[in-house]
Structure formats: C-alpha cells, structure tokens
Amino acid sequence: MAKSVQSVLRAASMLRLMAAEVEPVTLKDVATGLGLAKATAHGLLQTLVEVGFVRQDEAGRYLISADLPELHSDQLDLNELRSIGLNWTDALAARTGESARLAAFRDGAMVVAHHVFRSRPTRQRLQIGSALPVHATALGRVLLAFDPGAARSIQGRELERFTSRTITDRTRLMAGLPAVREQGWSFTLGEDEPGLAAIAAPVRDRGGYVIAAVEVHGSADDVCERRDQPRAEHVAEVVRAARRISALVGREGRSP
Amino acid sequence: MAKSVQSVLRAASMLRLMAAEVEPVTLKDVATGLGLAKATAHGLLQTLVEVGFVRQDEAGRYLISADLPELHSDQLDLNELRSIGLNWTDALAARTGESARLAAFRDGAMVVAHHVFRSRPTRQRLQIGSALPVHATALGRVLLAFDPGAARSIQGRELERFTSRTITDRTRLMAGLPAVREQGWSFTLGEDEPGLAAIAAPVRDRGGYVIAAVEVHGSADDVCERRDQPRAEHVAEVVRAARRISALVGREGRSP
C-alpha cells in the first residue's frame, strides 16, 4: 500500500476530534488529544482555519466551521471496533492470563466493545455494551487523558465512590493525567472493585486521534509485581496490543 | 503569520476542485488542476480516501465522499475576487499600457470579475459580469488547462467561430494546453477579435487550485514583439500579477 501523508491524516483526525465536541476546543485539547506538540497542533489548526474547515473564536479556541457529516458517519460503531480489535484483545488476555476489555467513548459514556474474561473466581460478567465509569477505571483514565469529551463528561458532576480507593476529587483525578499521556498507559488498583488492578493503553487512528482504549485487569496479586506497581511485562503487552489494534484502524477500505 | 502546512492546503484544494465537479475526476485532472506531479497527487488522494473524504470508483476515478457544504460556500464570489485582484490588475494595465481583465469560471461559464481598459481606440466596453468564450481567449486557455470544469463545458459542443483564426476543433484546442501548463501562461492572437492579442496566467489558491485567470490584451502591434510572439516583458508582468493576486487569496481571515 502506498504511504499516506501524515499531515493530512492528522488534520483529518483534528476535524474528527472537534466534530465529536459541541463546545470549542483549546489548542491544548487538540495537542494532547492527538499526542502532538503544541506548535505542531498549532500549525495544522492554523492551516485548517485558512482553508475554512475550522474557525477560531475570540477566546482563541477552535471549532469546526461547518457541519461535516462525513466526520460523524466515519466514526466506527462499536461492532466495527469490536471486529477490528477482538483478535488482539483475545491474544492480550491469552498472553497475560488476565481478563481484557476494549472500550470507547460514545454519546457521553464509556462503553465496552469487547470483553474477554478468564476462568478466575473473581466477580465477572460479560460486559459488552455496558457503560463503565471513566473516573474509576484504567480504561477511563486513558480516555480522560486524551479525549476532551470524556473529560467534559465528568465536569460539574459528583464522582461516585465505589471503594475506599476511588478518587472522587476531580482536581486530584486530573492531576494524574499528564503522567498517563507521558508514559502512554494508565494503571488503577482497587478503584472500581476492591483488589482489582488494571492496565490500559490508547487505541489511535492514523492521525493520532484516540478512538478507544484496551486493558487487562485481574486481582492485584496477579497484575502487580510490587505493591501498587503493575508488572512490566503486562504493561508491555497492553501497549503492544493497543499499537496493533491502532495499526488496523483505517486499514480496511471504507465502504462507500 | 505562521507558516501553513502545504500538504493540508493541497488536500483542501483537491477537495475544492472535486467539489466543483459533478462527475468523478481523474488523477490526471487533479494533478494538472493543481500543478502537481501525478505521484504527488496520488499520495494526497489516497490519504483523502483513507480518511473518508474522497472515494475511488471502479474505474479508478475520484469523487468526494460526502457533500461538504463548506467547500462550496468557500468559493470566492466574483465581488470578493474583484476586491482581492483589482489593485494588481490595475497595476498590470498601468505597467503594460494595455487593457487587463480578471476572470473566473462560474456555473458553466467564464465570467469577467474585473476589467481595466486603456484609452486606446480599439473596440472596448466594460465587461464586468460578462461571460467570455473559453475556447477563443487567453483567459479561457488558462482555465481550460487547469480547470476540469472548464474543459467539460466545451465537451460535446460546437465551438463558435469569431474570426478566421478561431480554433474550433477541440482536439487541436486541447493539444495546446500542455504547453500552457508547462510555461504557466497562455497567448492568443486574433481568435476572438481580429488583430487582438492577449496574454493570460492562472491565479491559484494556497493549495494550487486555479480559481481565476488574469490577462492583458491589446492590438497585436503593441502586445507582440515579433509576429505571433508576445513581448517577453508583458508575459513577465502578467505572470507576476497572477502570482501577486494568488498570494492574496486566502490571506484575509475568512468571515465566519
């Protein structure tokens, strides 16, 4: 296959990110959302402004100039996402011996697209199609770090406490996100269920837009190597599975 | 002003070129329309296919995937074009001592956006808003060379003869267009009016899309230095004016 033009992929992903938002987005939202330097995002955004696809409000934030239906219809539905990601999610579960999930942010909630569970006596049930709390899961941390819609979904809302370890203070929750962006994965322990540890990583489109997250989870004894630290080989497997799924996104020819 | 990203400008201009066509366009149309190598146009088009903005039919031609209203509304109307181009068109007339015109292809016809005429006893009248024949003018040659819509407008049509020098054979007309693309200007002599010579050059947007053409015209004695050859300094002035007008396109902030 011929090589794609990276700048155009990125510009399209910026449009997609902005199309997913009702409110104007900041330069920072776009840069962090696509994993780009501010200057890079700025250059691309200014070009999109110049060609009329995007405009900038008087506060310096960006919003899409016109409704581009193609950007909305282009969004993978959960079944497409599941079919793209199920092999690697299954493989991830097999290689780590833990349960695995693939989830995306849709219509104001994080929803499970695929779930592989292992024959372990932890409290498990098939969750495909279910919504999960973004503030109390590793998957949710990833989406909060990269998806401005996810971040907005918890604004002005009381964060529900599931365990004694659930972070319900928004400032404290947000304070951990730069580290997630930096290292490219997130880790939670006992926040949605006592004794449950999880590691998640972002799934991106060709332009860098985070369209989903994939994770493994299991009991703390299995997922952690030292207290409060995830096993390095599990982290590597999650990041690898996320990259593999990302590589498949946008590869199949889109149906007309 | 910050630098723009050339690839994104080009991609947007490709969309704009395709939005102006009802029929699918060929790779060649896009490449010649934007003045790019085939391989370059191919890479950008494949990326646009990948992000879903363009699709390719089974014959290998390209068409826009979805109606993007922004691309249509973005087209400069003739008044905007006139206000952008009038200073340089006036200056062109002054520097060459000839009449000058700025024209664009709109709704199936080439229309004059601005006209500066000199106090010469040739048959002149203000033509702003008038349609001109694309096959018999230097302006028209430019648009035929670069705008697939202009080329399509004369397909299946009898070309009107204005003088004994008017080219009415479409194959012969088209045969001269590669030279126009190569040298970046066109020249006609006595095709729309006896004894009238004209030199025209393309006005492009930042992505390379030809949105208009600018020309000087006058009697053959004044515009030609040798029989059937335009004066080199007039050619240079026209090309320069076209570049200057091009540089202004897309510079002013677009109104929301």
Added chain:
DNA sequence: GCCGGCGTTCGGCATCGCCGAACGCCGGAC
C-alpha cells in the same frame, strides 16, 4: 496484437513539517 495513456509503486533527495524553547498576553489568586 500493439501501443499509448492512465493509475500505481519505488526510492532518492531536499524541502517541509515538526517541535523545543521562548515570548507575550491574560486571567486568576493573593
């Protein structure tokens, strides 16, 4: 059957995109 034109691919080169650093502005905190 042949040939020309088109879409596609490849690889080398240098231009352009990328991004770190710095700047200026602005709003919030004190």
Added chain:
DNA sequence: GTCCGGCGTTCGGCGATGCCGAACGCCGGC
C-alpha cells in the same frame, strides 16, 4: 494592584517526511 502560571503564538534548526522522476502493469482503443 501585583505576580505568576497557563495558554496561544512565533522562531529556527534538524531530520523525517513529502515530493516527484522514473518505471511498471493494466486496459482500452485502433
């Protein structure tokens, strides 16, 4: 009122990416 941190913007250096010439394979017309 002042100070400071965060944001959008700009600049310039570097190397990665985009660009394009050349070549290829396919297909349709003669």
